Amino acid sequence: MDKETEEKYRQAGALARAACVAGSKQIKEGATLLSVAELTESMIKDGGAELAFPTNISIDSQAAHFTPRHDDDLVFERGQVVKLDVGAHVDGHIGDTAITVEVGSSVHKDLIRASKEALNVAIDLVHPGIPISTIGDYIDQTIRSYGFVPVENLTGHGLERYNLHAGLNIPNIRNAGKGRLEEGVVIAIEPFASTGEGKVGGKVLGNIYLFNKKVRVKAPEAEDLQGAIMEQNHSLPFSERFCASVISDPAQPLHLLNRRRGIFGYPILSDVPGSFVSQAEHTVLVTEGGCEVLTKTK
Ligand code: MN
Numbered sequence: 001m002d003k004e005t006e007e008k009y010r011q012a013g014a015l016a017r018a019a020c021v022a023g024s025k026q027i028k029e030g031a032t033l034l035s036v037a038e039l040t041e042s043m044i045k046d047g048g049a050e051l052a053f054p055t056n057i058s059i060d061s062q063a064a065h066f067t068p069r070h071d072d073d074l075v076f077e078r079g080q081v082v083k084l085d086v087g088a089h090v091d092g093h094i095g096d097t098a099i100t101v102e103v104g105s106s107v108h109k110d111l112i113r114a115s116k117e118a119l120n121v122a123i124d125l126v127h128p129g130i131p132i133s134t135i136g137d138y139i140d141q142t143i144r145s146y147g148f149v150p151v152e153n154l155t156g157h158g159l160e161r162y163n164l165h166a167g168l169n170i171p172n173i174r175n176a177g178k179g180r181l182e183e184g185v186v187i188a189i190e191p192f193a194s195t196g197e198g199k200v201g202g203k204v205l206g207n208i209y210l211f212n213k214k215v216r217v218k219a220p221e222a223e224d225l226q227g228a229i230m231e232q233n234h235s236l237p238f239s240e241r242f243c244a245s246v247i248s249d250p251a252q253p254l255h256l257l258n259r260r261r262g263i264f265g266y267p268i269l270s271d272v273p274g275s276f277v278s279q280a281e282h283t284v285l286v287t288e289g290g291c292e293v294l295t296k297t298k
């Protein structure tokens with residue numbers, strides 16, 4: 001990887017982390033989810049980068065893929081386990097990072113520690129030539145040593161220019177993952193620890209979408225929205241809040257574009273009701289001697 005590209009990754013990574021850390025400090029009882037989403041996203045934009053995806057704020061059994069709507073009044077409540085997952089890009093070079101916090105209590109500190117420790121163990125292992133399955137083995141073992149289960153159907157992933165989930169998957173469970181890591185690749189590692197079954201799914205949309213293809217729509221608002229999505233979101237996910245910045249009432253146009261398969265809506269991914277899930281995530285560059293954490297605070 002050339003120096004200029006590396007620098008762009010470092011810039012995106014540092015901004016994503018700074019936004020995630022700042023946002024995590026605002027997660028308090030009574031604060032709105034919207035204020036945290038807006039803070040993190042404006043820090044990224046003000047820092048000279050763009051959103052790689054809308055800020056994900058997932059609570060308790062939710063593991064990923066929820067972001068508040070533009071008119072959301074949801075607030076954080078005491079005891080909630082909150083995953084804040086933030087992504088920035090500079091010229092398509094993405095930094096992806098996540099922190100878990102518990103609101104106003106510390107009942108789940110071991111759960112939060114489990115995913116964080118698994119991430120640290122994984123980062124220490126990374127070097128060119130390591131079998132990807134070895135990383136999953138250690139993540140699995142670390143999370144289970146705390147008495148929790150790893151989420152088997154969420155994985156870390158390769159990152160390429162304007163591509164959030166490129167090529168390889170970094171498993172969170174043992175006996176999974178193909179191939180070996182090579183020098184120069186950028187990967188996100190993101191262990192999830194759960195008190196539930198370690199499997200996530202769901203059907204309820206979480207206000208995050210991805211452009212699929214241009215479709216014919218007669219409604220002028222939907223047409224305007226489609227144009228803005230195509231122009232501004234490249235191949236990266238966008239939120240209902242982005243849509244509300246283009247047209248005043250995006251609910252119906254979004255529904256229409258989703259139904260016509262012009263866009264794809266991400267469902268909120270949750271473990272079983274009553275469970276709690278934690279996540280920790282960093283983006284790293286595989287280097288000759290190991291790896292460089294790109295999503296670190298400067
Ligand atoms: Mn992430």
Ligand code: MN
Pocket residue numbers: 096156157188190281
């Ligand atoms: Mn990720």
